[in-house]
């Protein structure tokens with residue numbers, strides 16, 4: 256089977272070359288699906304081959320077609336890069352191959368997870384006693400937190416959802432903004448809470464819940480209620496007015512869940528913290544490490560201020576799994592059982608950046624977003640649609656045809672990549688500055704690409 260050490264060294268060389276050359280590649284490849292099918296497809300091979308041959312064949316076919324997500328000029332969706340220590344820790348996580356589902360299955364993974372959980376709460380100033388789960392992404396963090404919320408609000412009216420399920424249960428009401436992220440709906444659906452349970456609150460021009468509209472909605476009925484607020488709207492980067500939401504929710508005994516996928520990281524910056532003050536008073540928080548913390552995919556985090564509700568939503572033990580008293584069994588907190596030890600990469604990101612590094616990363620991305628917005632606003636015909644207060648820039652050209660045509664031109668030019676979106680029913684362009692690797696030069700080259708295309 257060849258020599259494993261040689262294989263890993265050769266693979267590391269390959270990976271290092273890829274990362275080194277990221278800046279020189281087209282950001283989005285001129286993708287050729289047929290070539291990938293031709294080189295990698297066909298029937299299952301009958302016989303074994305040398306692992307070095309397999310890895311080489313796979314990477315030769317894949318590399319030219321990769322999207323340069325980890326480079327400095329990828330502004331699509333909201334996608335962070337990977338800070339070096341975290342990338343390296345992620346490699347080790349694969350080599351170590353720990354199963355992080357319980358304390359016994361990997362004591363050291365459980366302990367590092369515990370440390371990383373404490374660090375995350377400390378960095379974001381979330382309650383020290385809150386429980387934490389490391390999951391695949393913000394959507395599964397929603398599932399985790401909203402499962403806890405569902406059990407708790409039903410429990411308050413005397414319904415045990417773990418025993419009785421949802422059939423025949425009192426209805427649950429979800430109060431959330433019209434511009435909530437679609438993953439909230441998906442998470443709710445997975446939990447048996449359908450679209451008809453949503454009470455939508457009107458939003459303003461930046462996508463923020465309008466406080467009066469929220470009051471009206473909450474006042475309507477007194478039923479088990481979960482409010483889902485947003486810290487960082489995916490197009491504009493705007494924040495729902497958390498203070499007012501928390502006060503109104505408290506009057507109605509509602510659970511407040513915060514979707515802070517990327518926006519929660521504003522907590523680390525004194526310049527931005529005002530937007531997210533009192534966030535610690537919510538009941539649960541879902542966010543990503545793979546976005547603004549720049550941990551490699553995949554990495555999401557769920558935090559819950561009510562550990563008992565969190566644990567009872569996830570609990571389920573086999574006879575062969577007695578608890579280890581005083582120690583962390585991750586599967587008490589996550590929807591998954593067997594899992595990758597994701598906390599190693601989170602730990603490495605936080606440790607290598609430090610408090611000041613995380614703050615710099617967030618503030619630098621915001622400053623670069625403003626630079627980008629200023630540069631773009633100077634192009635005739637460009638309208639910047641959001642007040643650029645975070646890392647998102649939303650723009651369009653005078654006509655929808657211009658917007659689409661110019662975006663396509665920039666996307667195909669290879670200098671930078673950003674996605675299309677829709678805002679107030681019309682096409683728009685969304686630029687998200689979320690990577691440690693993005694520099695002023697990257698932003699200026701991107702603006703120039705728009706100038707050339709326009």
Ligand SMILES: *Cc1c(COP(=O)(O)O)cnc(C)c1O
Nearest residue numbers: 333392393394436438489516543
């Ligand atoms: C990206 C995002 C999500 C979903 O996160 P995943 O990591 O893709 O699961 C949820 N909410 C907001 C606001 C987002 O930006």
